[in-house]
Amino acid sequence: MAHFSFDKVLIIGVGLIGGSLALALKRQHPQGRIVGVARSVASLERALALRVIDQAVGLDQAELAQAVGAAEIVVCAAPVAQTGPLLARIAPFLRGQTLLSDVGSTKSDAVIAARQALGSEAWRFVPAHPIAGRELSGVEAALHDLYQDRNTVLCPLPENPPAAVARIEAMWRACGAQVLTMSAAQHDAIFASVSHLPHLLAFALMEQILRAPDGEQKLALAGSGFRDFTRIAASNPQVWRDICVANQAALLSDLDAFVVLLAELRQALERGDAAALLDLFARTSAARSAWGERAPQVAPGALPAAAD
Amino acid sequence: MAHFSFDKVLIIGVGLIGGSLALALKRQHPQGRIVGVARSVASLERALALRVIDQAVGLDQAELAQAVGAAEIVVCAAPVAQTGPLLARIAPFLRGQTLLSDVGSTKSDAVIAARQALGSEAWRFVPAHPIAGRELSGVEAALHDLYQDRNTVLCPLPENPPAAVARIEAMWRACGAQVLTMSAAQHDAIFASVSHLPHLLAFALMEQILRAPDGEQKLALAGSGFRDFTRIAASNPQVWRDICVANQAALLSDLDAFVVLLAELRQALERGDAAALLDLFARTSAARSAWGERAPQVAPGALPAAAD
Numbered sequence: 001m002a003h004f005s006f007d008k009v010l011i012i013g014v015g016l017i018g019g020s021l022a023l024a025l026k027r028q029h030p031q032g033r034i035v036g037v038a039r040s041v042a043s044l045e046r047a048l049a050l051r052v053i054d055q056a057v058g059l060d061q062a063e064l065a066q067a068v069g070a071a072e073i074v075v076c077a078a079p080v081a082q083t084g085p086l087l088a089r090i091a092p093f094l095r096g097q098t099l100l101s102d103v104g105s106t107k108s109d110a111v112i113a114a115r116q117a118l119g120s121e122a123w124r125f126v127p128a129h130p131i132a133g134r135e136l137s138g139v140e141a142a143l144h145d146l147y148q149d150r151n152t153v154l155c156p157l158p159e160n161p162p163a164a165v166a167r168i169e170a171m172w173r174a175c176g177a178q179v180l181t182m183s184a185a186q187h188d189a190i191f192a193s194v195s196h197l198p199h200l201l202a203f204a205l206m207e208q209i210l211r212a213p214d215g216e217q218k219l220a221l222a223g224s225g226f227r228d229f230t231r232i233a234a235s236n237p238q239v240w241r242d243i244c245v246a247n248q249a250a251l252l253s254d255l256d257a258f259v260v261l262l263a264e265l266r267q268a269l270e271r272g273d274a275a276a277l278l279d280l281f282a283r284t285s286a287a288r289s290a291w292g293e294r295a296p297q298v299a300p301g302a303l304p305a306a307a308d
Numbered sequence: 309m310a311h312f313s314f315d316k317v318l319i320i321g322v323g324l325i326g327g328s329l330a331l332a333l334k335r336q337h338p339q340g341r342i343v344g345v346a347r348s349v350a351s352l353e354r355a356l357a358l359r360v361i362d363q364a365v366g367l368d369q370a371e372l373a374q375a376v377g378a379a380e381i382v383v384c385a386a387p388v389a390q391t392g393p394l395l396a397r398i399a400p401f402l403r404g405q406t407l408l409s410d411v412g413s414t415k416s417d418a419v420i421a422a423r424q425a426l427g428s429e430a431w432r433f434v435p436a437h438p439i440a441g442r443e444l445s446g447v448e449a450a451l452h453d454l455y456q457d458r459n460t461v462l463c464p465l466p467e468n469p470p471a472a473v474a475r476i477e478a479m480w481r482a483c484g485a486q487v488l489t490m491s492a493a494q495h496d497a498i499f500a501s502v503s504h505l506p507h508l509l510a511f512a513l514m515e516q517i518l519r520a521p522d523g524e525q526k527l528a529l530a531g532s533g534f535r536d537f538t539r540i541a542a543s544n545p546q547v548w549r550d551i552c553v554a555n556q557a558a559l560l561s562d563l564d565a566f567v568v569l570l571a572e573l574r575q576a577l578e579r580g581d582a583a584a585l586l587d588l589f590a591r592t593s594a595a596r597s598a599w600g601e602r603a604p605q606v607a608p609g610a611l612p613a614a615a616d
Binding site for chain 1: 439440441459461488494497498499501502503505506507508509510511512513514515516517518519520522525526527528529530531532533534535536537538539540541542543544545546548549550552553556559560562563564565566567569570571573574577578580582585586588589590591592593595596597599600
């Protein structure tokens with residue numbers, strides 16, 4: 001883990017994700033100063049009490065102006081839908097070489113929002129998505145090693161100076177993350193497939209059972225396979241509404257392909273084509289088993305984050 | 309747990325499910341004799357060595373005739389597709405009050421197979437489905453408490469004498485199971501919704517990723533939500549081919565309803581109807597959270613069985 005020296009990092013939204021970033025940065029560079037920004041005074045006080053942040057700043061204009069002006073990096077770790085409004089709010093106070101980044105699960109929308117909010121200052125914004133989470137939320141759930149050995153995806157803008165991208169990359173590497181770089185469109189297509197579509201399907205399966213006249217009986221008999229498959233259907237509804245709306249295009253495209261695949265499976269099932277079913281099940285079962293062996297193990301108690 | 313006295317129970321197929329039944333029965337009535345029947349001599353020898361069974365019998369006609377003739381209960385715990393052929397094989401040797409049962413994940417097909425194989429002796433067959441499993445298979449994975457506090461569903465036939473149903477029910481209660489009774493059609497509709505459709509969707513999601521040109525990259529970035537959602541896609545392909553074929557009608561009907569629901573969700577997504585998405589996500593998230601709190605906890609290390 002390379003060392004990352006910093007003077008002052010400002011984190012807007014000090015919950016699980018922002019708080020864990022703060023803890024990771026402070027752990028490896030205790031001299032650096034972490035400034036937490038939030039609307040809620042209570043959550044700022046908890047973050048201070050837990051020593052996750054060194055200084056608390058509200059959304060008051062004057063206070064914010066000073067804090068943003070003095071920050072080397074500002075990370076927006078608030079819910080995805082607030083990235084645009086928050087960047088617009090701090091835009092007037094940007095000066096010098098201050099860099100901006102975020103932690104959102106969707107990136108094309110963040111790029112659009114950043115360009116709108118920042119205009120000619122958009123070069124400062126290096127979009128990022130750390131792929132980590134816990135079932136718990138809030139600053140109390142923050143962990144200094146949440147990002148250790150996890151991936152963080154950067155989606156640099158053409159207008160980002162290479163040094164700006166390198167600096168944000170160094171920040172995440174200092175947290176223990178492996179950093180990958182790709183376009184926002186590529187990022188969104190990937191996460192539509194491996195995260196957003198599965199969430200939509202899990203929500204839909206629960207909905208189908210809730211609508212069934214014998215839904216209660218079905219739930220009473222559901223077993224461990226159902227438990228795993230639907231675990232992500234317990235995710236935060238607001239977060240997932242925002243992600244679905246933000247990643248609409250990629251998600252629609254993946255959903256359409258999935259419905260075509262289901263139609264193909266339906267035909268095999270209807271004509272009793274046991275060979276076709278076995279062929280598909282054998283291929284996917286082998287691939288899932290192989291993936292399970294090579295993918296990083298989930299820590300005990302760690303469950304899917306609302307937005308992983 | 310009510311005591312269950314028995315003289316001789318014959319279990320065809322001594323793997324995880326049959327072996328666990330043997331262990332549970334012996335534990336609470338050590339005087340009773342468990343006879344294991346299997347095609348494979350090696351697996352019979354392992355079952356004897358582990359003291360899961362007291363006696364081993366192959367599929368040889370004469371040996372089988374004597375063992376079946378002397379058994380009080382014969383439980384078919386072989387893969388679902390073999391229930392019919394195995395019942396046909398033992399049918400000539402049935403006498404007295406010997407009862408038959410099974411452990412299959414689909415019940416309408418078992419009823420049809422049993423009626424065909426047994427003819428006027430079908431009254432002996434009480435269809436059963438214990439809802440339990442582990443990620444491991446084979447007699448080495450058998451546990452005496454696999455059925456403890458789990459559900460077992462019985463789907464009695466109209467021709468079953470009430471005393472026959474009561475006896476099979478008592479056997480499962482003695483293993484610690486809660487016993488529910490319903491029709492085979494009702495059983496199959498329920499498990500199509502809470503088990504078979506989720507498996508099909510998990511297999512399909514893996515297939516969609518394998519077909520994608522950037523599938524490898526997608527798998528490299530998939531996180532813990534994907535891990536849980538697709539865990540059942542690692543299930544045994546042969547078992548799931550058989551289940552899908554056996555429960556074709558109920559599964560097709562559930563799949564069709566699911567595709568209609570996906571079309572509804574797609575429309576909400578396409579028109580950017582955040583309120584409709586939030587409404588559905590909030591309802592299903594609350595229901596899944598409530599279910600997670602009241603459903604029995606899964607033992608550490610326990611994963612979905614191939615056929616739970």
